[in-house]
Amino acid sequence: MPIEIPDVRESFSQAIYTVTLGATRDGGGTRTKVVTVGGEKALPFHHFEGEIPHPPVVAMEVWDVPPEDWPDPVRMPFADVMGSLGEWARKCVEEHGADLICLRLVGCDPNGEDRSPEEAAAAVKEVLTSVGVPLIVWGCGNPEKDNEVFPVVGEAAAGENCLLGTITQDNYKTLVAVATAYKHKLIAESPVDINIAKQVNILAMDAGYPLEDLVIYPSTGALGYGIEYVYSIMERARLAGLGGDKLMAQPILCDIGREVWGVKEARAPREEQPEWGDAELRGPLWEATTAYMYLLAGADILVMRHPEAVRAAKRAIRMLMGEEQ
Amino acid sequence: MRVLYRVTFHPQGRGVEVPNGTTLLEAAAAAGVELASVCGGEGICGRCRLIIRRGRVETGPTLLLSPEEVKEGYVLACQSRVRGDVVVEVPPESRVERAVRVDLDAQVFLAREAEARAPFELVPLARKLFLRIPRPTLEDNVGDQERVFREVRRRIEAPILQAGLKVLRALPRVLRENDWKVTVTVARRGGTVELLQVEPGDRSGEAYGVVLDVGTSTVVAHLVDLVTGRTLDAEAKYNSQRTLGEEVTRRIIASERQGVERLQALVAEDINDLISLMVERQRIRLSDVVAVLCAGNTAMTHFLLGLPPKALRRHPYVAAALAPPPVRAAEVGIKINPRGLLYVMPGIGGWVGGDITAGILASGIHRVEEPVLFVDIGTNGEIVLGCRDWLVACSASAGPAFEGAGVTCGMRASRGAIMRVAFTSEGVRYEVVGDGPPQGLCGSGLIDAIAGMFQAGYIDRSGRLQPDRPRVVERRGELAFVLVPGEEGGREIMITQRDIENVLRAKAAIYAGISILLREMGLAVEDVARIYIAGAFGSHLDPRNAVMLGLVPDVPPGRIRFLGNTSLAGAKLALLSGDALDEAQGIAERVTYYDLISCPYYYDEFVAAKFLPHTDLSRFPTMTKALGLGEPV
Numbered sequence: 031m032p033i034e035i036p037d038v039r040e041s042f043s044q045a046i047y048t049v050t051l052g053a054t055r056d057g058g059g060t061r062t063k064v065v066t067v068g069g070e071k072a073l074p075f076h077h078f079e080g081e082i083p084h085p086p087v088v089a090m091e092v093w094d095v096p097p098e099d100w101p102d103p104v105r106m107p108f109a110d111v112m113g114s115l116g117e118w119a120r121k122c123v124e125e126h127g128a129d130l131i132c133l134r135l136v137g138c139d140p141n142g143e144d145r146s147p148e149e150a151a152a153a154v155k156e157v158l159t160s161v162g163v164p165l166i167v168w169g170c171g172n173p174e175k176d177n178e179v180f181p182v183v184g185e186a187a188a189g190e191n192c193l194l195g196t197i198t199q200d201n202y203k204t205l206v207a208v209a210t211a212y213k214h215k216l217i218a219e220s221p222v223d224i225n226i227a228k229q230v231n232i233l234a235m236d237a238g239y240p241l242e243d244l245v246i247y248p249s250t251g252a253l254g255y256g257i258e259y260v261y262s263i264m265e266r267a268r269l270a271g272l273g274g275d276k277l278m279a280q281p282i283l284c285d286i287g288r289e290v291w292g293v294k295e296a297r298a299p300r301e302e303q304p305e306w307g308d309a310e311l312r313g314p315l316w317e318a319t320t321a322y323m324y325l326l327a328g329a330d331i332l333v334m335r336h337p338e339a340v341r342a343a344k345r346a347i348r349m350l351m352g353e354e355q
Numbered sequence: 356m357r358v359l360y361r362v363t364f365h366p367q368g369r370g371v372e373v374p375n376g377t378t379l380l381e382a383a384a385a386a387g388v389e390l391a392s393v394c395g396g397e398g399i400c401g402r403c404r405l406i407i408r409r410g411r412v413e414t415g416p417t418l419l420l421s422p423e424e425v426k427e428g429y430v431l432a433c434q435s436r437v438r439g440d441v442v443v444e445v446p447p448e449s450r451v452e453r454a455v456r457v458d459l460d461a462q463v464f465l466a467r468e469a470e471a472r473a474p475f476e477l478v479p480l481a482r483k484l485f486l487r488i489p490r491p492t493l494e495d496n497v498g499d500q501e502r503v504f505r506e507v508r509r510r511i512e513a514p515i516l517q518a519g520l521k522v523l524r525a526l527p528r529v530l531r532e533n534d535w536k537v538t539v540t541v542a543r544r545g546g547t548v549e550l551l552q553v554e555p556g557d558r559s560g561e562a563y564g565v566v567l568d569v570g571t572s573t574v575v576a577h578l579v580d581l582v583t584g585r586t587l588d589a590e591a592k593y594n595s596q597r598t599l600g601e602e603v604t605r606r607i608i609a610s611e612r613q614g615v616e617r618l619q620a621l622v623a624e625d626i627n628d629l630i631s632l633m634v635e636r637q638r639i640r641l642s643d644v645v646a647v648l649c650a651g652n653t654a655m656t657h658f659l660l661g662l663p664p665k666a667l668r669r670h671p672y673v674a675a676a677l678a679p680p681p682v683r684a685a686e687v688g689i690k691i692n693p694r695g696l697l698y699v700m701p702g703i704g705g706w707v708g709g710d711i712t713a714g715i716l717a718s719g720i721h722r723v724e725e726p727v728l729f730v731d732i733g734t735n736g737e738i739v740l741g742c743r744d745w746l747v748a749c750s751a752s753a754g755p756a757f758e759g760a761g762v763t764c765g766m767r768a769s770r771g772a773i774m775r776v777a778f779t780s781e782g783v784r785y786e787v788v789g790d791g792p793p794q795g796l797c798g799s800g801l802i803d804a805i806a807g808m809f810q811a812g813y814i815d816r817s818g819r820l821q822p823d824r825p826r827v828v829e830r831r832g833e834l835a836f837v838l839v840p841g842e843e844g845g846r847e848i849m850i851t852q853r854d855i856e857n858v859l860r861a862k863a864a865i866y867a868g869i870s871i872l873l874r875e876m877g878l879a880v881e882d883v884a885r886i887y888i889a890g891a892f893g894s895h896l897d898p899r900n901a902v903m904l905g906l907v908p909d910v911p912p913g914r915i916r917f918l919g920n921t922s923l924a925g926a927k928l929a930l931l932s933g934d935a936l937d938e939a940q941g942i943a944e945r946v947t948y949y950d951l952i953s954c955p956y957y958y959d960e961f962v963a964a965k966f967l968p969h970t971d972l973s974r975f976p977t978m979t980k981a982l983g984l985g986e987p988v
Contacts, residue, residue, distance in 0.1 A: 199817050200819070223962055224959070225959060225962040225963040225965075225966075225970050226962060228963075228970050228971075229816070229817060229965075229966050229970055232816055232966070232970065233815060233816060233817060236815060236816060237815075
């Protein structure tokens with residue numbers, strides 16, 4: 031007698047919110063391309079359980095000031111363009127296929143160059159005029175300074191439907207107001223804690239911001255540096271979102287490049303760690319592997335640095351989406 | 356250089372000579388001047404503020420005083436060393452108010468006392484019996500002791516009776532000098548009855564006992580008439596061990612360094628102060644106080660008995676004894692009748708003590724059919740869930756915020772404490788314990804204030820103050836809500852951002868404990884018939900605000916009952932009835948202790964509960980509706 035195999039496929043009651051970034055001329059912006067993420071009705075790449083309408087995307091990172099702490103393997107590919115923000119962004123898009131540009135306003139940090147909000151706005155403009163892809167604008171991380179910078183930046187990019195970040199439990203009001211006024215999307219940051227992730231979303235919602243315009247950033251850990259904690263937090267958030275919890279039904283962003291290029295496994299030159307092999311290969315591999323893990327955990331937007339890692343991640347996405355063998 | 360210097364404290368007018376280099380905090384203790392100190396002299400809490408009026412001290416830099424204050428002569432007592440004769444002023448905020456509102460505490464329970472006492476017959480643990488003893492004859496020539504025992508056994512059940520050698524030596528003379536009419540004091544000692552003393556004539560009406568709630572922060576005593584069972588007087592003071600640290604763990608460490616004898620002496624002295632005050636006021640003889648029953652957390656009981664508490668704070672948290680036997684009160688330095696006994700309420704475990712056994716006994720949750728949740732809010736929030744068939748308890752480390760410590764303008768529920776706050780259309784209204792200007796906020800006032808601030812939109816759901824609102828000001832680099840402006844004839848009373856965070860942490864710890872106990876027992880909030888809240892909140896605790904804050908689950912306010920100090924109420928039941936003490940022993944043995952710290956999802960529950968009222972609004976449907984927060988998602 032043939033054995034009856036039970037159908038163990040799961041179906042979920044709610045889809046992840048669909049978030050579109052960027053706006054073309056018709057939409058009031060100047061982008062030549064928009065990016066849509068989210069909309070999943072199943073766990074990552076479980077195509078047999080539900081529709082996954084939008085593949086994850088890769089944003090490449092550019093800085094308003096040439097980074098000093100990027101180790102050679104990740105600095106060299108951009109060494110020729112790091113002096114010009116526009117060229118740097120263009121290289122990412124045209125040569126390396128970035129779906130979005132993530133502009134980090136490191137230069138605004140009061141402990142660094144302490145650049146003015148106007149200078150930040152000029153940087154944003156420069157990227158916007160240089161590339162046609164949508165833009166993520168990431169603040170310097172100093173709450174007071176970010177609150178000065180974002181009103182100016184948000185206005186300068188009005189209509190472009192950027193993704194601004196980040197709002198946290200301690201600092202969300204200004205950014206929520208800016209994003210509401212100039213119609214941008216927001217990154218909600220939390221420290222590897224599902225409750226706090228939820229709380230930040232609630233605070234934004236209570237301040238009048240729509241839950242469907244948020245992207246969750248649950249913090250990211252590099253491979254070997256707590257990746258499993260983040261993984262399980264993302265998994266829980268996604269299960270809750272698919273299960274009907276509107277507060278957890280947002281697409282998820284992972285900040286891969288920044289984390290990976292801060293750990294010694296990616297940074298150490300070969301002379302320091304001869305047994306670890308070629309640093310030119312090791313760093314990008316570390317970034318690509320980390321990115322792969324987060325794709326499986328449910329990432330919708332990966333923010334990355336190294337062109338080879340980006341290439342690998344994009345290929346993995348195509349394969350996981352069944353577009354390439 | 357002189358070795359001793361004189362330190363004088365005003366307005367108390369007390370002086371003391373101390374060695375060069377003594378801190379002002381130590382000097383104050385030596386002079387019998389109580390100063391507010393939360394951290395135990397580590398320079399962290401900034402409570403022990405003094406103003407130097409004359410003389411010289413050596414003091415280190417501190418961020419806890421503003422430059423203006425330093426200019427005015429303010430110092431922290433614990434950080435200032437005596438380098439010459441000094442005269443200091445103790446500003447009002449550093450004084451420790453002696454009178455805690457015990458009478459209010461008592462009243463809260465009074466209404467229920469008859470109900471709680473109903474199951475027990477009035478058979479006090481110690482009592483006096485007037486005996487008319489038949490004279491010996493040739494036919495009946497048993498010994499004096501046996502003759503007295505025989506009479507005692509006619510009156511009470513006492514299969515095993517014992518008398519001390521001291522009593523026996525005096526017995527023949529007292530019997531014969533008083534025409535064989537004497538009063539004996541008998542007391543229960545486990546399964547034995549001890550003949551404590553023999554007095555001439557009929558003194559059976561003069562028997563008194565004292566019940567004690569020895570808390571980490573406060574020591575409360577009630578004087579009880581053992582003949583009628585009536586409460587005659589109440590008195591309270593702050594536990595003097597506080598100078599060695601506000602929290603239990605700190606005190607255990609202090610006992611490890613300085614010897615448990617020091618902590619024992621401090622609390623015994625507190626108890627003696629309270630007893631002598633009440634005895635003088637009631638004009639009774641100290642020797643007629645024949646029994647003391649003490650309920651307290653396990654660590655406090657260890658200190659009182661001088662038991663080494665070392666193992667209590669180390670895994671697996673073992674007590675020297677959970678149910679110590681009755682001992683001679685004099686043995687631990689308590690001054691009552693020299694042969695009088697000290698009883699200790701049996702405890703449940705290392706972190707759930709006799710105060711909770713007493714709370715269960717007094718609230719009667721061990722007799723009810725439907726599960727009841729009992730929450731005793733102190734420095735630790737102890738939570739008991741159960742009914743007549745089962746009882747589970749846990750201890751959530753809430754911190755002392757609800758007792759007024761660790762909060763800028765916090766104080767205990769004593770005179771001058773704002774105990775009730777209401778946000779109305781005409782502004783913020785408050786009620787103060789006793790007359791006079793407000794001095795600070797007690798736990799119930801804090802609960803009202805923060806719940807009100809939340810509803811009125813002064814804080815968001817994470818408790819963050821909204822800088823653009825009136826009454827929200829900046830003080831010492833952080834936002835604060837001004838509850839009482841300084842110009843209204845007194846101190847400015849405010850609630851700072853950090854205070855709110857302390858309260859939210861405290862409430863989250865307690866709510867997490869509640870929700871874990873419920874989940875572990877497979878119960879939903881709806882399955883809980885009642886929620887009883889106990890604690891030193893004075894006479895008032897607004898159930899609605901307790902729910903609004905997310906301190907307790909969202910149940911109709913009618914199902915929440917505030918019981919006041921149940922530790923003391925249970926202790927009284929046990930002192931007045933041996934059956935009640937037996938029942939307490941049974942309760943202590945029946946309660947299952949649940950260790951919250953080893954619960955794998957404790958932290959998750961804790962973080963989720965730090966929001967107002969909770970991250971998961973579906974758990975607070977009534978509040979969600981009341982606040983208009985929209986449909987729970």
